[in-house]
Amino acid sequence: MTDALPAGGDLAALSLTEAAAAVAAGEATATDLVRACLARIDAHDGAVNALIRLDRDEALQAAAAADQARAAGAPLGPLHGVPLAQKDMYYRAGRVSSCGSAIRREFAPAVTATVIGRLDAAGSIDLGTLNMAEFAFNPTGHNHHRGDCHNPWDLARCTGGSSSGSGAGVAARFFYGALGSDTGGSIRLPATMCGVTGIKPTQTRVSRFGVMPLSFTCDNVGPLARTARDCARLLGVIAGHDPKDPTSAREPVPDYEAALDGDLRGQRVAVVDWFLEGAEPAILHVFERALQVLRDRGAEVHRLDAPVLDAVATYGGVISRVEAATIHAEWMRGRVAEYAPHFVGRLYPGYAIPAHAYVEALSRRGPVLREFVAQAMGHADLVAVPTLRAHVPTLAETDLETDFAAHWDRHMALTANTRPFNYLGLPAASIPIGFDDNGVPVGLTLAARPFAEARVLRAADAYQRDTDWHRRMPTAVA
Template sequence: MSAALSAADDLATLSLAEAADALARGEVTSLALTEACLARIRRHDKALNSVIWLDEAAALEAAGAADRRRARGEALGPLHGIPMAHKDMYYQAGKPCSCGSAIRRDFRPAYTATVISRLEAAGALTMGGLNMAEFAQNPTGHNRHFGDCQNPWAQGRITGGSSSGSGVAVAAGFSFMALGSDTGGSIRLPASACGVTGLKPTQTRISRHGVMPLSFSCDNVGPLTRTARDCARVMAVLAGHDPKDPTSAREPVPDYEAALDGDLRGLRVGVPQEWFLEEVDADVLRAFEMSLGVLRGRGATVVPVRLAMMREVLTYGAIVSRTEAASIHANWMRDRPGDFAAHISGRLFPGYAVPATYYLEALSRRGPVLRGFARAAFGAVDLLATPAIPCALPSLAETDIDGGDPAALQRFAAVSRNTRPFNYLGLPAISIPCGFDDRGAPVGLQLAGRPFAEARVMQAADAFQRDTDWHSLRPKLA
């Protein structure tokens, strides 16, 4: 084992690609990686509250089995022996799956999500389930049932939601990758707030079979990792059609990692002149403008771009997500309304008042709106660049809306202002670390592309990370 991999903390804070490559070279064992992650969880998660359940014995047994398979020279997958934990809404047969709720606190599904099965087929092992916003329904990480996650960079600040535990676990060295879900920004928000990398793919790029839904038309499955290269390696495993999910795309899956060549010459990056920069805090804007300079240094051309149909995107997107969420939870809302947090009920109840004609209009207009938006944006540029979260991270107290404070509600809504549009449009978007705000919390750069342009999005993110070190910094844990 090299000197660089001699300490447990060093092992736990490797990127996924570094850990997988070290395993392949025989420099480290899966058991050592798993023990390192579990040790950090035991030492630090009492303060961070990112884990809902953990099966240490099963994880260590699986790690030992992975090492024995490697020693026997068996054919191995690209993630062989890598320990992971995931947002607690991915079904695993016989395992807990609370969805961050009181209603499903004791739920154990009878079957396994396709994405979990694909990770396991690639050799990854699952250690447990991670904290999340109740039923994936807030952008901040509040959870009254399991407690709020704490930001490892700035405790008391929001972690982003709804994949709050996933962002914390990757940032804190508890997991080399964590699945999140994204209906209005729930992968990109915790990635931005926790200083990690989070990819929302094109909506149909990854199967959603065996994943607790929030909005059929806006839900996305995707990874939170430490680097864009990690995302590319995981996407090679997760992407592709699944017969169990008829909505999953049949588009060929490219070699994502091969696209990471660092060369952005000829790439046109658009800075939207509508919506995305209208309410940006000064310290976030400084980090964003620095980021544009890095992209220019790699050969990209950065230009302003006008967007079309933003009013339609925002209005229709809100109608679709609210109405579908209300329908999914209708039985529980009738039978167990007191088991929802106040702000969850407050988000669901308006969905029952939306006329069916409005919902159908929002669905039927989705294709034309996407075409109009894409013509205006991607007729002029290849990618869009925006801040992921436009405001300096507020505190958990400042965004606690259960008390009905209008100012808290305004701050709560502002967190997901820049991520929500890409869910109704179904476009791929990534958040990568690009600095810190004036209070020491991370800032994220969001890059978005055409449908199924994940390779280009990750190529630009990887090129940015070649010339910056924000993604390699780790929070100092108590």
């Protein structure tokens, strides 16, 4: 047997790449993996509420077919026999995709998302669909229609959103990986709060065909999984140009896993003061400890300022609000009562932003990106920031429907360190680096120049070679 199989025999504790290796080596079957995941779901999802649809029979049938294919000597894809589950906004033809809403509770698309098709072709097994914030417009994990998703480290706390079920389900070992979407932090926030790894690729790196939109120019598709290597495997499967999405980049897709050599010698990491403003001491302590791990791996760490970030924060908010308001305009006119109250409260300001402000935010995007790269990356390969500046709040502390005014500031502060990378379009990954004073995970974000996902993943993997935070099991679902 290989070292991949856990000593205790719990196959659900494997990472995604370990699970794929176990199936390929004949040390576990796809059916074994699916049954291990189903056992975890049956035991704990009643408390976590990560899944809104579980395709139990279909998954077991797919696993049996995968096992038969391996036994027959068929070529195996990079995800052969690995159970995944996807956010309820990735379309599969004929299957309901409610997008976390009441308005689309019976919507069954006629198309399948390109990324879903690519995961299928790689041999993965689809367990079902995952809870999410309504129409992906919430950074906390609340859902008025489906019930809130709960953090598997502390059930009273936020999971992060909008990819709440993706982050919580990967952390709880319900499946080995999941797709999220990221318009202002919706991959990196759940990754941080739930103690897993997630990457928002460069804008346009991954096709968005067949994926519910929120913001035409800020939406991103990317994976959440246990490790940086897992995310490299998933990103390698889904990245690349798609003729069905004319906005998808034609940039060649490198071998992300081949880049994971653990060597950070000569890599320059910038710490930008703007991202540390107002950060809690406990967060800064864990952050500084993580930087030392990177130094020990050979990276050079230095601090600098980037004044352009004030403009980034403003422009990013303008674009995402106006575009979300535009996408929902028809339903807001005729079906507003079917939205959650907090959704309407957040969306309405988008209709008050003047056109010239939106056009200015769009037209300044290129110059601001060039200015940020010059300021922060002129002498650096990576930027490192704490994903959150504060501890993970409770669901009660961020529930806009109990007291919108009282909870608004804490709610919006969650995206302070994530949203800038959406406006800039840069690749950014969050990895777990420890715990706050409440025993809830803390995350480190690593970002780089456009299409430098391999560099981000290499640094994340190097960190995980010397730490075991990504291996820790959530205490509330142990």
